[in-house]
Amino acid sequence: MGASSTATSRVPVWDNARFVAITFVVVGHGIQRFTYDSDAGLVAYLFIYAFHMPLFAIISGYFSKSGPPTARQMRRVITDILVPYVIFESIWTLLHYVVEGRVSVNPTTPSWTLWFLLALGIFRLILPYLALLRWPLLWAVIASIGVGYFSNVDSTFSLSRAIGILPFFVLGWKLREWHLVERWRVAEAPAVLVRMGALAVLAIWAAVLWAFIDVWRATDLRFWFFYDDSYDGLGEDQWWAGAVRLSLLALAVLLSACVFVLVPRRQLFFTPLGQATMYVYLLHSFVLYPIRESGIIGDEITGWPWLLVMTVISIGISFALASPWVRWAARPLVEPRPRWLLHREIDTTTGPMRLGPSRTDPTGSRRG
Template identity: 35%
Template sequence: MFHAASSPVPSPRSSESEKDQHHQSPDRRSKQRDAFFDNAKYMAIVLVAVGHAWEPLKGDSRVLTAAYVLVYAFHMPAFILISGFFSRSFDGSPGKLKRLVTGIVVPYVVFETAYPLLKTYVDGAPQDISLLDPYYLTWFLCALFIWRLTTPFWKLVRYPLPLALGIAMAASATPNIGGDLDLPRVLQFLPFFVLGLNLKPEHFRLVRRRSVRIAAVPVFAFALAFSWWAVPRMNSGWLYHRNSAQELGVPWWVGPVMQLALFGCSLLLTACFLSWVPGRTMWFTTLGAGTLYGYLLHGLVLKTADYRGWFDHPALHRPLGEIAVTVVVAVAVTLMCTKPVRQALRFVVEPRMDWAFKRDATELAREREKQRPAEREREKVGAGA
């Protein structure tokens, strides 16, 4: 039997303030984390980076394209579902809003500026900077900001997942939404986030059973074979969830049908993927805390390689070259999640920014309460003198 991780799943509704958590010792913070989720985040971010590296190489290999289609069918859904699970505690309180700004808005502005500048100075093609038009990977930060802001609403409605699916289906048949904030993708990926909001730790334990792990083998084998068959027959644009049916050249009603079909397939593959995630502490477990760094940084490396034409080298379009690229990118994104990188870039990815915010009233009241005994003691000493 595949048992759950020995450490309990940390509840997002912690009784400790965010400041108290920040000042805890590393050992105590690590004990509060569940190795399973850190492992899942690390493995998902490696798949994201590898999938992006395969994109400029896949045209020459039907097998690689099939693997690309398979990975794209579940890697972002899995990442978004876990993000939704850990967004359950968002309630719009001052502390949570502060974290939303420092952990999502600030890195979005920084990297939404960095990517166009990279294209301008490395590729030589001037690229305008627009905070309303997410560039390359930054769409996820924009989407996560919107999803998390709407969390209280999804916790309020009676049937959140059917409603989210309805919105995604409508978005897949609406070509006039526009590209601002990448709203088509935000809306079409929404059901995975809402599903994550409504999951509980025991739901993850269900997919981590030994029977599910065994069943995942033929499921992935069939999915890979189906992907190989579908390569010349299906438009891979459906996997990106950023276009309507009409924009993909099919009648509007195909959009909702494909949205439902892809949601079911992605959910099944996500469950199979999670069944293979180790529940115990592994050598890469601590890297799960730095997946945002790996996500944002690997794009800069891959875009640089693309602009420099490195992917055009004939050797990389052969099986050994494709394997080499896969290994190099997996190692690179792993290094980007390490502690030294996080410490060096925390000022842009996870800045404190205490100077920009008012002190929380609850925190101020707690500090005044702590100071009162000392003041009373000083008054007694003064009276005695």
């Protein structure tokens, strides 16, 4: 999955982890309607949202480079992030007009899931500068906590969210720099006791959510997991609000580690699908949008059986969107190659630059 990997030397655990992470993303979005009237739905939602995007950001950071970007890498920011963002933001604008009769052309405010695409672009731009500093992870944490005190830093170009989850991306990058896999043999199957400990932590988190569900609903805990609003916007303008975010950062790292421990290490039937996470991420919202907005999930559909059904449907959506035929059909949208847009130049390190199919997606995953 890394930039130095090849199709024959891929470590299955990373593709498995990527597909597990993106499936949690789809499930979290799929069950969102159940959070209003169902305690079980809110528990499941909070359980997932505590770690699903942090886990995705950690994995993305693990396979990112911190050196000065080459001309080829800068072109990839344009072709793999900016152009797809413009394409999908335009589609969303048209969709809102057709379905809702609403005309809102504002490319500075990402539609639904597109915020993470811009966040990845921001991460790529600032990582080389963070890498020049001592204690980059500490500075990322300080930035994440500090940005919550500024109400004027909002969702414009995903800036508030990008800064909010920046520590997870930097943590992933540092884990690779620390050679964690080589030192602790993380890619190999962990001991049974370690897996049992991970399951216990996840079970305790679920139990805490269920035991205090009225508190979490009253305090709107789910909005804290978005890393989007300022503390004042979340209704907590006290000086110690940053400590809450720090606690949530630590919780997300712990839960992400537990999930990673439980990810299978061997090649499985869904392992190749881990190379298509960007397809799933960008396309799944178009599948869920009509389900969420059509009223199919109404007030009367609130029980846990319906929650389970929607969870299974969401998992199926993740599998379907990662399939080869969907990737073939959607490649012009997800992996556009705008040769007309880019000036042909020479990269002094690699020679003439050819704009062929990208071997890496915006998260740094090596495509097979």
